[in-house]
Amino acid sequence: MRGFLAWTGFLVCALGLQTTLLPLLVPEPWRPDLTRILTLWLALTGVPRGGAVLAAGSGLAVDLLSGGPLGFVALLRLLLYGVARPLRGVFFDHQPLWLLPLAAASPFVEAAGASVLFHFSAPDASTAPDVWGVALRQAPGDVILVVFVFLVLEMATARRTRLEVAR
Amino acid sequence: MLAVTLGLLAAAGGGAGVWGGRVGLVATPFQSAVRGLVGGVAAMVDRYLWLVDAKTEAARLRREAAELRQELARVEEVFQENERLRRILEFRDALEGSAVAARVVGRSATPWLRTAVLDKGQEQGVRMDAPVLTPDGVVGRVFQVGRSASRVLLLTDPNSAVDALIQRTRAQVVVEGGLGATCRVLYLPRGEEVNPGDRVVTSGLDGVFPKGLLLGEVVRVREEPGEVFQRVELRPGADLGRLEEVLVLAPATETP
Numbered sequence: 001m002r003g004f005l006a007w008t009g010f011l012v013c014a015l016g017l018q019t020t021l022l023p024l025l026v027p028e029p030w031r032p033d034l035t036r037i038l039t040l041w042l043a044l045t046g047v048p049r050g051g052a053v054l055a056a057g058s059g060l061a062v063d064l065l066s067g068g069p070l071g072f073v074a075l076l077r078l079l080l081y082g083v084a085r086p087l088r089g090v091f092f093d094h095q096p097l098w099l100l101p102l103a104a105a106s107p108f109v110e111a112a113g114a115s116v117l118f119h120f121s122a123p124d125a126s127t128a129p130d131v132w133g134v135a136l137r138q139a140p141g142d143v144i145l146v147v148f149v150f151l152v153l154e155m156a157t158a159r160r161t162r163l164e165v166a167r
Numbered sequence: 168m169l170a171v172t173l174g175l176l177a178a179a180g181g182g183a184g185v186w187g188g189r190v191g192l193v194a195t196p197f198q199s200a201v202r203g204l205v206g207g208v209a210a211m212v213d214r215y216l217w218l219v220d221a222k223t224e225a226a227r228l229r230r231e232a233a234e235l236r237q238e239l240a241r242v243e244e245v246f247q248e249n250e251r252l253r254r255i256l257e258f259r260d261a262l263e264g265s266a267v268a269a270r271v272v273g274r275s276a277t278p279w280l281r282t283a284v285l286d287k288g289q290e291q292g293v294r295m296d297a298p299v300l301t302p303d304g305v306v307g308r309v310f311q312v313g314r315s316a317s318r319v320l321l322l323t324d325p326n327s328a329v330d331a332l333i334q335r336t337r338a339q340v341v342v343e344g345g346l347g348a349t350c351r352v353l354y355l356p357r358g359e360e361v362n363p364g365d366r367v368v369t370s371g372l373d374g375v376f377p378k379g380l381l382l383g384e385v386v387r388v389r390e391e392p393g394e395v396f397q398r399v400e401l402r403p404g405a406d407l408g409r410l411e412e413v414l415v416l417a418p419a420t421e422t423p
Contacts, residue, residue: 005361035276067282068282073279107278110279130347134346138278
């Protein structure tokens, strides 16, 4: 329960950062999406429990903060969680480097979901939005971001483990 | 000690007489050596003290330089902000009807939507569907209004569509967002003249934007075989990635 609450706080901070500070610091074509990277962590590590709920919750918060259709990003986060979840054992037990192509693929997974959702939400739109272009622009930045985020989370987990062992 | 003794002897001799002169001759090199040694030590101590002072002074100067650099950056920031606000005010004076100046305080938290949050809302006179502009061009329209904040749908959002005119040829088109840095200009028939660099302005027919506001410039034109309309891309005049201050007009329905 403590882990769940801590992660809720974590996601709120990530949301605050990605809506206010980060857009000012990073160049425009790339929109840093910390909650997407955190969704990957939740899916791949299974820590804390209830990661799917957290992922969907963070998606709903993104919807609320962005003024988009409620549930749009939440569904994309659930889709990403569902795609990454089967790789849980593979990722940590065998090949942590898989994380990089997975991070690069995550915007494309969401783009596939977004194109379906856009199709249903605006069926009379004259042309489909350039979701693949967005994914292409996001992928390189996400690969760099995922390394930092996972390093920080790994260090935080190791520190907590050390403290628990010491106790 | 020897040098001092010889020196005293020489002094006692008063410089007169054979012994006095000889002692003086013998003592002189020692005296010089002692003087040199003492002078050297004194100079070293002096230099050391000066160095200590210099180190403190250098630290103080470095601190001052850092403070001045910060001050300079702050002044530069204020200068740039003043410059932007002056442009906004001049632009507001040139517009018809009332307008509210607002700051952009947030962005959409996802790349799948293009929205921005303003620090002005209903209490400051911002209304639903109000056009949002910068001196460089149209930004979008207000689609959510709170008491003291509002949300803008940017031109590049896929849900945004604005009725427009190619300024040079007066051809009527629709400018639609597509999530990219550019917008799409729709419904321009094949054969209709349009060139990169052509300016696109609002037509005033959509009931949201007043007529004649700059949307942007055409950057690419393509004609695909078998398609009725040309594929035209427009770069928004306003830099939607670096919005800081904007003007919110009264909605077109309230403008006299």
